Each structure stands twice: as C-alpha cells, then as structure tokens.
Amino acid sequence: MNSLGGIRSWPASWRSTTASMTTTTESVRKVAQVLTVAGSDSGAGAGIQADLKVCAARGVYCASVITAVTAQNTRGVQSVHLLPPQFVSEQLKSVLSDFEFDVVKTGMLASPEIVEVLLQNLSDFPVRALVVDPVMVSTSGHVLAGSSVLSIFRERLLPIADIITPNVKEASALLGGVRIETVAEMRSAAKSLHEMGPRVVLVKGGDLPDSSDSVDVYFDGKEFHELRSPRVATRNTHGTGCTLASCIAAELAKGSSMLSAVKVAKRFVDNALNYSKDIAIGSGKQGPFDHFLGLKKDPQSYRCSAFNPDDLFLYAVTDSRMNQKWNRSIVDAVKAAIEGGATIIQLREKEAETRVFLEEAKSCVEICRSHGVCLLINDRIDIALACDADGVHVGQSDMPVDLVRSLLGPDKIIGVSCKTPEQAHQAWKDGADYIGSGGVFPTNTKANNRTIGLDGLGEVCKASKLPVVAIGGIGISNAESVMRIDAPNLKGVAVVSALFDQECVLTQTKKLHKTLKESKTEH
Numbered sequence: 001m002n003s004l005g006g007i008r009s010w011p012a013s014w015r016s017t018t019a020s021m022t023t024t025t026e027s028v029r030k031v032a033q034v035l036t037v038a039g040s041d042s043g044a045g046a047g048i049q050a051d052l053k054v055c056a057a058r059g060v061y062c063a064s065v066i067t068a069v070t071a072q073n074t075r076g077v078q079s080v081h082l083l084p085p086q087f088v089s090e091q092l093k094s095v096l097s098d099f100e101f102d103v104v105k106t107g108m109l110a111s112p113e114i115v116e117v118l119l120q121n122l123s124d125f126p127v128r129a130l131v132v133d134p135v136m137v138s139t140s141g142h143v144l145a146g147s148s149v150l151s152i153f154r155e156r157l158l159p160i161a162d163i164i165t166p167n168v169k170e171a172s173a174l175l176g177g178v179r180i181e182t183v184a185e186m187r188s189a190a191k192s193l194h195e196m197g198p199r200v201v202l203v204k205g206g207d208l209p210d211s212s213d214s215v216d217v218y219f220d221g222k223e224f225h226e227l228r229s230p231r232v233a234t235r236n237t238h239g240t241g242c243t244l245a246s247c248i249a250a251e252l253a254k255g256s257s258m259l260s261a262v263k264v265a266k267r268f269v270d271n272a273l274n275y276s277k278d279i280a281i282g283s284g285k286q287g288p289f290d291h292f293l294g295l296k297k298d299p300q301s302y303r304c305s306a307f308n309p310d311d312l313f314l315y316a317v318t319d320s321r322m323n324q325k326w327n328r329s330i331v332d333a334v335k336a337a338i339e340g341g342a343t344i345i346q347l348r349e350k351e352a353e354t355r356v357f358l359e360e361a362k363s364c365v366e367i368c369r370s371h372g373v374c375l376l377i378n379d380r381i382d383i384a385l386a387c388d389a390d391g392v393h394v395g396q397s398d399m400p401v402d403l404v405r406s407l408l409g410p411d412k413i414i415g416v417s418c419k420t421p422e423q424a425h426q427a428w429k430d431g432a433d434y435i436g437s438g439g440v441f442p443t444n445t446k447a448n449n450r451t452i453g454l455d456g457l458g459e460v461c462k463a464s465k466l467p468v469v470a471i472g473g474i475g476i477s478n479a480e481s482v483m484r485i486d487a488p489n490l491k492g493v494a495v496v497s498a499l500f501d502q503e504c505v506l507t508q509t510k511k512l513h514k515t516l517k518e519s520k521t522e523h
C-alpha cells in the first residue's frame with residue numbers, strides 16, 4: 001500500500017513466475033500469494049469463485065475471506081446475505097496472522113461495518129499491495145453495495161489502494177453521479193478519482209454504451225494509457241470485472257509492475273472471452289466464461305503475454321561493440337533508451353560470453369519490468385528462458401519458430417526477421433507475434449544483409465497478418481519516410497546505431513521518439 005513503499009521495492013527474487021518461488025537451504029519454496037476479500041457468487045462466474053479460478057490459472061495461491069453470500073445465476077442476483085462484520089473480521093485475522101500475502105484484493109464489501117473491519121485488520125497486519133475493485137453495480141445492473149459504503153470508500157479505502165478498478169457506473173457513483181458515456185469522460189473520471197488518493201486508477205469500459213472497442217482508461221497521476229481491445233460479441237461476460245482485478249493482483253504478486261500487470265490482465269480477460277464466447281452455461285442473459293483456457297489444447301487460443309503491437313513503435317536493439325566503443329554498460333544503455341522513450345528492448349549480444357550475457361540480461365529484465373517495457377533476447381532461447389525475458393527475436397537461420405514457441409510456451413513474445421511475403425506467412429503460421437522486416441536501407445550493423453528498400457518493406461507489410469517493425473539503416477533522418485509507407489500493420493522502427501552508436505543515448509532516443517510521433521500524427 002502507499003504507506004508501505006508500494007510494490008516496486010520488492011525483492012528481485014520475487015519478480016517472476018519461477019523466481020517468485022525462492023528456494024532456501026531447507027528447500028522451502030515461497031509461493032506468490034493473494035488474499036481476496038469478496039462475496040460468493042452461487043453461479044461461480046464472479047466474486048470469490050472467479051478470484052480463485054483466476055489465481056489458479058495464473059499460478060498464484062489465493063486465500064478467500066467471504067463478506068457476503070449471494071443467490072445468483074445467469075439471470076441475475078435473487079438475494080444477498082451479508083456476513084456479520086465480526087465474522088468477516090475473524091476470517092481476516094485468521095489468514096492475515098498466518099499467511100504472508102503479497103497482495104490483498106477486495107471485491108464486494110457491502111456495508112460500512114465490513115469495510116471498517118477490513119481497514120482495522122489491514123492496519124494490524126500490513127500487506128505489500130492493495131487492489132480495490134469497488135464492486136457496487138454488476139454488469140447485469142444489480143446493486144451489490146449501496147450508497148451507504150460511498151463515504152468510507154472515498155475517505156478511507158481508496159486512499160490506501162495501489163489501484164482501484166471501477167466500471168463506469170461505479171466510477172460515476174464514487175464521483176457523485178457524474179455522466180460517463182465517452183472515453184473522454186472516462187479520462188476525466190480517472191483523474192478525479194486519482195485525487196481521492198489511490199496510486200493508480202483503472203476505469204473499465206466494458207459497459208460503456210455504443211463502443212465497438214472495449215476500452216479501459218489507466219491513470220497513474222502523470223500519464224494516461226488507453227487499453228483497447230475489440231469488443232467480443234458474446235453473452236458470456238459475467239465476472240469480467242472480478243477476473244480483471246484478480247488477475248492484476250496475481251501478476252503483482254508475481255512481481256510485475258502495475259502497468260504490465262494491468263496489460264496482462266486485460267489480455268487474459270480478452271482471451272478468456274474469445275475462447276468461451278459460444279459456450280452455453282445457464283439459461284439467462286449473461287453467462288460465465290471459462291478461466292482455465294490455459295489448459296486447453298489450441299495454443300493460439302490462450303496466449304496471454306503483455307505484448308501489444310503498439311510496443312513496436314520505438315524498438316531499441318543493443319549492440320555490445322557500440323557500447324564498448326562508447327564505454328557504457330549494456331544496463332546503462334538500456335536505461336537511457338527507456339528513459340528516452342523506447343517502447344521495447346532487444347538485447348543483441350553476438351560476442352558476449354554466456355555467463356556475462358546472462359547476468360546482464362537479468363539486470364535488464366529487472367529494469368524493463370519496473371518500467372512496463374518488454375525485453376526480448378536476440379537468437380538465444382536459452383538466455384531468454386534463464387532470465388525470464390518477455391520473449392525472443394529470431395532470424396531465418398536460427399531455431400524454427402514453431403520449435404521456439406514450444407520451448408517458450410504460450411505467454412512469451414516471438415519476433416522473426418522476414419524479407420519476403422512467404423517468410424511473413426510462415427512466421428504467422430508458426431505462431432510468431434510480430435515480424436521485423438528489412439534491411440530497409442543499407443547498414444553496417446549486419447554484414448551481408450540484402451537491402452529490400454521501402455518497396456520491399458511495403459510488399460512484406462501487405463502480405464503479413466502480423467504487425468511489422470521496420471529495420472535496417474533507419475535513423476532520425478529517414479524514419480519519417482519509413483512510417484509514411486501506407487501500411488496499417490507497420491507499427492514502428494527498430495534501430496541500433498541511431499541510438500547506441502552515439503555519444504548520448506538519451507538525447508538520440510528522445511529525438512527519434514519525437515520524429516516518430518510527429519510522423520504518426522501526420523498520417
């Protein structure tokens with residue numbers, strides 16, 4: 001929670017799925033743990049039941065304190081029974097005094113007395129992070145917590161939250177009934193809610209009227225992010241809110257930064273909705289969806305990485321020789337590139353010794369994760385696995401992409417270098433996430449590399465079903481000409497020398513970022 005320094009200061013050894021289990025000399029493993037404090041949904045699509053399923057699906061242990069029992073199915077909520085606050089308190093004490101939770105997540109807290117006992121227990125047993133889903137109105141329109149909780153939410157619960165995740169109706173209720181019907185109004189609601197004290201606000205747009213996209217607005221007090229996905233046409237959306245908040249809690253418990261936790265959670269909900277869009281459970285208007293899609297056979301259907309094609313915008317590729325020449329460490333180079341606006345990093349260390357490279361890669365993973373920027377490793381699947389990077393980039397003569405996918409699993413990002421439409425098609429078939437296409441212009445960074453020119457790039461983009469990043473001889477002077485080619489799937493440029501064969505990486509990255517932004521707004 002705010003007062004406890006927040007989640008960024010966690011020990012590095014808890015930062016990833018595998019590393020979240022710290023082995024001691026007695027072989028005791030620390031497992032990432034979440035506590036959900038929420039209501040039971042007898043139909044098991046939302047509430048406590050959803051929270052348990054999400055955490056299990058994301059590999060995190062979840063304990064549960066039940067605040068209310070609802071008689072609820074796919075037709076709606078028939079009846080609600082609140083547990084006595086004293087008994088909620090006993091459950092809280094029981095688990096908080098025993099377990100070491102990484103994150104506490106709250107859902108339905110239907111009376112001020114229940115919020116009061118929660119606050120008391122959180123002050124008796126401080127936890128590292130608090131995710132507050134201020135459940136008040138379900139998508140089906142049922143009131144799950146009335147206006148009696150508003151003042152204690154506003155004055156005491158929200159200010160200690162690391163993130164709050166209201167839907168549009170809840171955001172409106174918390175703000176005294178303001179109208180929220182557009183993304184612009186969601187942004188201004190997020191800003192006003194942030195003034196109540198939470199570190200981050202996520203206003204969810206699942207129930208926004210008349211929107212073809214499902215847009216969530218993220219605001220951390222400085223920056224806005226709009227997280228968009230195409231709206232899935234399905235009746236099975238019951239429990240999306242609880243699922244999103246629990247998945248954020250689970251990812252935080254494993255050590256993610258807030259922004260990447262939210263991105264992964266949004267992707268998880270989106271995949272689950274897509275996977276189960278036509279399942280039939282219950283006879284009512286709003287059915288539950290399937291959280292365990294990760295156990296299903298089709299690998300494409302349960303991809304859940306934080307990868308967003310827009311991250312290809314300013315793709316920085318490191319080069320050990322250039323860093324040596326300018327006498328800087330790879331870690332400093334990566335830091336400066338991120339600070340200057342790089343949106344994804346690839347470590348390309350052709351000459352480094354494995355052990356040295358691994359240590360550097362581990363440090364870079366830590367930096368990138370704390371900034372919510374993905375880190376990929378060039379060629380070296382072994383290094384990517386060992387440092388738990390977000391993915392790899394491979395060339396046509398490296399390991400085949402389908403094999404890389406089976407080694408790395410469904411959550412990792414895979415990029416492939418492609419010069420021709422045929423290669424782009426194969427990359428898509430093999431399960432890659434994006435392609436890098438070039439060399440667009442002649443370059444010294446890669447020997448014997450055929451230049452395909454802007455025309456070649458255009459042809460590859462046209463044929464590619466995957467997002468494309470252009471590479472090869474690109475810099476500040478010619479980036480605009482690249483972005484000008486008419487291809488909606490061309491998401492950005494990858495650069496080496498333009499950033500790293502320079503005296504000041506930070507300045508050059510900022511300059512390139514500005515150029516790219518300008519060329520984007522022009523087209």
Ligand SMILES: Nc1ncnc2c1ncn2[C@@H]1O[C@H](COP(=O)(O)OP(=O)(O)OP(=O)(O)O)[C@@H](O)[C@H]1O
Binds near residue numbers: 138270
């Ligand atoms: N049909 C949909 N297609 C894609 N994403 C969706 C859809 N409906 C909801 N979402 C996403 O699911 C998440 C939860 O959003 P929503 O606004 O529905 O929360 P909620 O109303 O609290 O959910 P609940 O149904 O549990 O009450 C958000 O990330 C939202 O963008």
Ligand SMILES: Cc1ncc(CO)c(N)n1
Binds near residue numbers: 072240
């Ligand atoms: C118990 C419970 N919590 C939360 C929601 C919100 O979807 C719900 N429908 N039921």
Ligand SMILES: [Mg+2]
Binds near residue numbers: 139
């Ligand atoms: Mg909803």
